[in-house]
Amino acid sequence: MIIDILSAIFLLIGVVLGIVGAIGIHRFPDFYTRLHAAGITDTLSALMILFGLALQAGWGIAAFKLALIFVFLFFTSPTASHALANAAQHSGLKPKLEQK
Amino acid sequence: MRYFSFVVLLILFWISLSGHFEPLLLGLGAVSIALTAYLSHRMNVIDHESYPLHLSSKFPSYYFYLFGEILKANIDVIKRIISPGETPISPQMIEIPQSQKTDLGAVIYANSITLTPGTVTIKLSKESLTVHALSKEAATDLATGAMSNEITNRVFKE
Numbered sequence: 001m002i003i004d005i006l007s008a009i010f011l012l013i014g015v016v017l018g019i020v021g022a023i024g025i026h027r028f029p030d031f032y033t034r035l036h037a038a039g040i041t042d043t044l045s046a047l048m049i050l051f052g053l054a055l056q057a058g059w060g061i062a063a064f065k066l067a068l069i070f071v072f073l074f075f076t077s078p079t080a081s082h083a084l085a086n087a088a089q090h091s092g093l094k095p096k097l098e099q100k
Numbered sequence: 101m102r103y104f105s106f107v108v109l110l111i112l113f114w115i116s117l118s119g120h121f122e123p124l125l126l127g128l129g130a131v132s133i134a135l136t137a138y139l140s141h142r143m144n145v146i147d148h149e150s151y152p153l154h155l156s157s158k159f160p161s162y163y164f165y166l167f168g169e170i171l172k173a174n175i176d177v178i179k180r181i182i183s184p185g186e187t188p189i190s191p192q193m194i195e196i197p198q199s200q201k202t203d204l205g206a207v208i209y210a211n212s213i214t215l216t217p218g219t220v221t222i223k224l225s226k227e228s229l230t231v232h233a234l235s236k237e238a239a240t241d242l243a244t245g246a247m248s249n250e251i252t253n254r255v256f257k258e
Contacts, residue, residue: 017178024181032220033191036177036234039217044174061119068117078214085214085222085232095232098190 007055014048021045031088032095035081042077046070102153106146107137149204155255162254166212169247173216177234191232192239193222198229199248205256209248 017040024037050070054063114129140146148154180188200206210221213231218238223230233239 017174020178020181024177027181027187028189029187030191032232033189033234035220035232036218037181039215039220040174040177040181043170043215043217061116064116074215075211078211081214082210082221085220089222089230095191095193097193098236 003055007052010048010052010055014045014050014052017041017045017048030096031093032085035085039081042073042081046073102146102151103137103141105153106140106151107133110136152204155204158255162208162251165250165254166215169212170216173218173238176238177217180235189234190236191234192236193230193232194239194243195228195230196243196245198225198227199245200251202256205251208255209251212247212251213242 021037021039021041024040025034028034028037047070050066054066057063057066110133111129114133118125118129120126198206198209200209206224206226210224210229213219213221213229218234219242220232221229222232231239231242233242
């Protein structure tokens with residue numbers, strides 16, 4: 001029962017953070033800043049959802065697999081973000097910077 | 101030694117992913133592991149860089165620190181996203197010195213910067229990193245080089 005509530009709380013936080021990330025992608029002005037908003041969905045939101053699911057799964061292979069998903073996400077998502085940002089810069093996309 | 105631990109890791113990985121102990125599946129696992137080990141040997145990809153066994157005891161401490169940083173950065177970016185009216189951002193493009201001695205350190209550094217929301221590594225070279233930061237504060241924090249120092253102290257210090 002307590003575990004169910006905890007897991008629901010974590011899942012809820014994760015979902016809300018995912019939505020916040022999506023809102024950020026719409027509110028921020030250009031490609032590079034939007035990448036930062038997507039970073040929230042990549043890190044904290046994913047962690048919260050996976051943790052909530054792991055609480056439901058209990059100790060066992062399923063929880064271990066969820067932890068592995070997180071580890072892989074942890075190493076691959078920055079690589080993907082970097083590839084995107086690097087490709088954007090290579091093709092000459094100028095970031096909107098703060099007006100001095 | 102490196103190969104031994106690599107194979108042990110693969111065995112653990114296979115068993116934990118499959119969860120079955122029938123002879124057929126264990127046999128398939130053994131074949132897959134043998135093939136993987138042989139191919140990685142042939143491709144020569146198991147070295148101190150791709151498989152930093154000697155540092156594995158030091159990573160937890162760094163990742164603990166990194167997790168705290170990610171949490172702080174997340175909260176900061178979330179605040180900027182949900183603040184009403186014009187989003188309070190001041191995008192910056194900065195170049196910071198790359199002070200890691202090894203390639204592995206440089207990659208950990210660049211990855212950590214990208215992993216923390218609010219900063220993304222755009223270019224990485226031997227001498228410097230080009231970083232896009234969402235706000236002036238994030239850029240200033242990064243320019244102090246604190247994160248690079250943490251990597252040096254927590255991961256590469258003997």
